[in-house]
Amino acid sequence: MKLNETVAVITGGASGLGEATVRNFVAGGAKVAIFDMNAERGENVAEELGDHVLFQKVDVTDEASVVAGIAATMAKFGKITANVNCAGIGVASKTLGKEGPHDLGLFKKTIDINLTGTFNVFRLAAEQMAKNEPNEDGERGVIVNTASVAAYDGQKGQVAYSATKGAIVGMTLPVSRDLAFYGIRICAIAPGLFLTPLFEGLGQEVVDSLSAQVTFPKRLGKPSEYGSLARIIVESPYMNGETIRLDGAIRLP
């Protein structure tokens, strides 16, 4: 799919990996709707990038909120051809810790935002994509979800987070089969350690120690590198049904 013919819904587009994807796509001529809860950051990004960007305050877990965001996107841009899902949270809590068993509410909240939220947005985006005229490759749309290396190498305290990311990996193939009839592709990206606001607060010592664990290059990933891969997936008709690690070959113990 050509980027300059793309209208993309990008969740979590106000920060980190999502914001980098917004910037990459707009630079390539795409039109973008940012769905994010952080209105201040989202509106700033949209204002900076101009008329090709629409910000919508959307809670990905809420059906009515996503329906309204999709309706606003259709009203402004007339179609949706891509959906990149970066909205998510990271939580740290052990199955059983000094303070007792993992809080069930925190587990459910993580599932709700990272997994159900992702599903909620791409199912409704796919409904709109199915209405598009197919391009010369028969494509009507493409979905990119965000897993994590924690889907495979989850650490202590990542039970809830890893469960959501493993589920993102698990959805990829069946959804590619569900949506093939409509000419809609889906891939997931499993990032390693990326320098987003999450890590910027940790200090140089922690960043250095994490960087040392990466095989090559020995540094954290740049959000722009996530944006580049998301773009390659959108532009590559034969990429479908697969989760791609983007991690400098890190394998966490």
Ligand SMILES: NC(=O)c1ccc[n+]([C@@H]2O[C@H](COP(=O)([O-])OP(=O)(O)OC[C@H]3O[C@@H](n4cnc5c(N)ncnc54)[C@H](O)[C@@H]3O)[C@@H](O)[C@H]2O)c1
């Ligand atoms: N940064 C990393 O190293 C890394 C590694 C692996 C996976 N990931 C995944 O990448 C994705 C993006 O991470 P990031 O580092 O850019 O984080 P980030 O905190 O910079 O951005 C996440 C965005 O999601 C938004 N958001 C949270 N809950 C929402 C909701 N209910 N509805 C709408 N928007 C919501 C936040 O407002 C924020 O703008 C997440 O799914 C994360 O798990 C990140």
